[in-house]
Amino acid sequence: MSVxxxxxxxxxxxxxxxxxxxxDSAFDAFLPVPRDGRARLVEAMRHAAIGxxxxxxxxxxxxxxxxxxxxxxxxxxxxxxxxxIHCYSLIHDDLPCMDDDALRHGxxxxxxxxxxxxxxLAGDSLxxxxxxxxxxxxxxxxxxxxxxxxxxxxxxxxxxxxxxGQMMDMAAEDAAYDIAQVTRLQQLKTGALLAASVEMGAIxxxxxxxxxxxxxxxxxxxGLAFQxxxxxxxxxxxxxxxxxxxxxxxxxGKATFVTLMGADKARAQAELLARQAAGHLDGYGQEARLLQxxxxxxxxxxx
Numbered sequence: 001m002s003v004x005x006x007x008x009x010x011x012x013x014x015x016x017x018x019x020x021x022x023x024d025s026a027f028d029a030f031l032p033v034p035r036d037g038r039a040r041l042v043e044a045m046r047h048a049a050i051g052x053x054x055x056x057x058x059x060x061x062x063x064x065x066x067x068x069x070x071x072x073x074x075x076x077x078x079x080x081x082x083x084x085i086h087c088y089s090l091i092h093d094d095l096p097c098m099d100d101d102a103l104r105h106g107x108x109x110x111x112x113x114x115x116x117x118x119x120x121l122a123g124d125s126l127x128x129x130x131x132x133x134x135x136x137x138x139x140x141x142x143x144x145x146x147x148x149x150x151x152x153x154x155x156x157x158x159x160x161x162x163x164x165g166q167m168m169d170m171a172a173e174d175a176a177y178d179i180a181q182v183t184r185l186q187q188l189k190t191g192a193l194l195a196a197s198v199e200m201g202a203i204x205x206x207x208x209x210x211x212x213x214x215x216x217x218x219x220x221x222x223g224l225a226f227q228x229x230x231x232x233x234x235x236x237x238x239x240x241x242x243x244x245x246x247x248x249x250x251x252x253g254k255a256t257f258v259t260l261m262g263a264d265k266a267r268a269q270a271e272l273l274a275r276q277a278a279g280h281l282d283g284y285g286q287e288a289r290l291l292q293x294x295x296x297x298x299x300x301x302x303x
Contacts, residue, residue, distance in 0.1 A: 012293050019059045019079070022072075024050050026080045030129065044114040044122035045129075048087045052105030056226075056298070057082045060197040063290045064215065068205025077139040078149060078200050081130040085157050086193060088126035091119050093166065127157075140204065148203050156196035165189025169254070177255040183224065186257075190230070191223025214280045221277035222295050228270040229299045231256040232263060270299040 027049045033042045058079030065075035094101040094109040095116060102112050111119035133139060134149045155161055165188030172185065198219040202212050235258050257266045278292035 011290060012297055015059060015063070015290055016055065019062055019076075020055045022076045023055055023058050023080060023083055026076055027083075030080065030133065040114060040118055041121050041125060044110050044118050045126055047107075047113055048091050048110050048122060049084065049126065052107065053083075053086075054301070055079075055083065056294070057086055057193060057197040060194060060219075060222075060291070060294060061201045063294065064198050064201025065204050066201075066290075067284060067287055068202070068207060070201070070204040074139055074204055075201065077133055077136065078204060079197070081133040081139075081149075081153060082193060082197050082200065084126045084130040084133065085153060085162070088123040088130075089157075089162055089166070091123035091126070095119060098166075098170075130157075145203060145206070149200055152196050152199050152203060156192040161188055161192030161196075162190075165192065172254045179257075179260050182255055182257060182260060186227040187220075187223060190227045191220065194223045194226060195219035214283060218277045218280040218291065218295070221273045221280070222298055225270045225273035225277065225295070226298045228257045228266050228273070229301065231258045232266060232270070233302070234258075235263065267299075274299045 027046065031042055031046050031049065033039050033046070058076070061079040061082060062072070062075045065078075090104060091110045093099050094104055095111055101109050103109060107113075109119075110122055114122070130153060131150055134153065135146050140146050140149065157163065159167070165185050168181075168185040169189055172182075175181075177185065195216070198215050199212065202215050207215075234256070257269070261269065274295045277295040281288035281292055
């Protein structure tokens with residue numbers, strides 16, 4: 001039985017459509033194609049960043065920022081920075097030396113469309129672009145806010161976050177991970193960037209660190225729920241809807257939430273986490289409805 005109500009679905013559809021259009025428009029402005037030898041590099045960056053993905057992270061950031069009356073321009077700029085990191089990670093994950101994937105968001109992966117060397121440079125350049133965006137005046141005119149945004153995204157991206165989780169994932173092919181290790185892996189690989197999206201919305205809203213407890217608890221729970229849902233999709237999903245190859249974890253013999261818990265228990269755990277995440281935001285009242293709906297969407301999505 002779906003935990004996503006009709007009202008929540010009606011709220012989410014326009015919110016996703018709006019943020020998807022805004023992110024595409026922002027990347028289009030950030031990435032004009034130069035008339036020199038860099039053109040192919042920027043075209044590869046645009047291929048990765050424009051017209052693909054659900055934009056869950058940007059919507060999380062924008063919805064959190066909206067709680068604190070942050071300007072939409074600031075929120076979308078910061079959301080672009082997070083999405084630039086996400087896109088760079090996907091480019092590198094898809095390379096032959098990593099996951100060796102040919103399809104992403106229903107179109108050829110960057111190394112298939114532009115070659116491996118250009119793909120590496122495109123990923124590197126999107127990584128750099130993220131921090132460039134965060135230090136632009138349109139994102140924030142406050143240098144202390146800029147510094148906190150940069151620090152938050154840097155920690156979530158590197159060895160203490162996403163990249164560290166990817167390393168643990170690679171090591172999992174030769175190790176027998178238990179549920180605690182898989183949970184830690186996914187808190188880093190998937191959860192860190194989702195959590196940063198929420199944290200950065202609060203940073204833009206000038207919420208002091210000691211006031212972010214409910215938002216951090218929300219982000220922690222949706223991060224795990226997101227990965228459990230991904231594990232379920234890898235086993236049960238439709239590759240055409242997903243726009244990428246599925247069933248990879250099983251083929252590589254990796255431990256996942258589904259292999260360790262079973263599909264039914266994993267699904268129940270994801271739904272519990274979604275309800276728990278939504279509950280953390282009850283103190284914000286009706287203003288948090290979109291974030292609460294997002295928590296439930298994360299476990300209901302089909303791609």
